[in-house]
Amino acid sequence: MMITNLKMLRKFTSLLFPREDRAWKAAMIIQGILKARSPRITEVARVIPKGFFAGQKMIYRFLKRAPLKEALLRMLPEDAPFVICDPTEIPRPQAKRTPYVGRLKDGKTRGFQLLVFSFPYKGRAIPFWFVVFSSRTISREETSRNLVHLGAFFQVKELLDERPLVLDREFSYNWLMSEARFNRLPHCTSLR
8 A cells, every 4th residue: 555645745754854845845746656656757747736836847846956865865774784786777768868868788778877775674675875877977977887886885985884885796896896995895795
């Protein structure tokens, strides 16, 4: 059963956004995502009651102004035993003019990479930080996938404290592991 009750969502979003107006808007957007069963802004805007907010414009303004990463960061508990890092390819075949969309690993499909950091909670991975990149952003910034990975690890290094960073085999290349060891980043890699 999904929680779509606005007051229940408001209790949750007030933990993420101290400002009252942002907490209500976040609750409305989450309720819209759950009702629309899609994260697409146009579909979410259709299910938000028009009497409350101006739909699509409100969502765009909220996404532009609200400190989303800081809100997610508030979800990381002090007693989390470890942090999980997992890359995910997000296909966006219709996004021809979107500046952050490049090509996926197959070289044909348009899309971007989402590098998600999460912590374990009752058999689930709860995200608290993310980094977005693509072949297009990498070429524009004159960097590499390896440097993006390492930079993302440094962004969460202070949060890790002594907690290990659990990585899958995609991160098991020698250069990254030696840099992580050199910079005293607690990590382990699954070689399955």
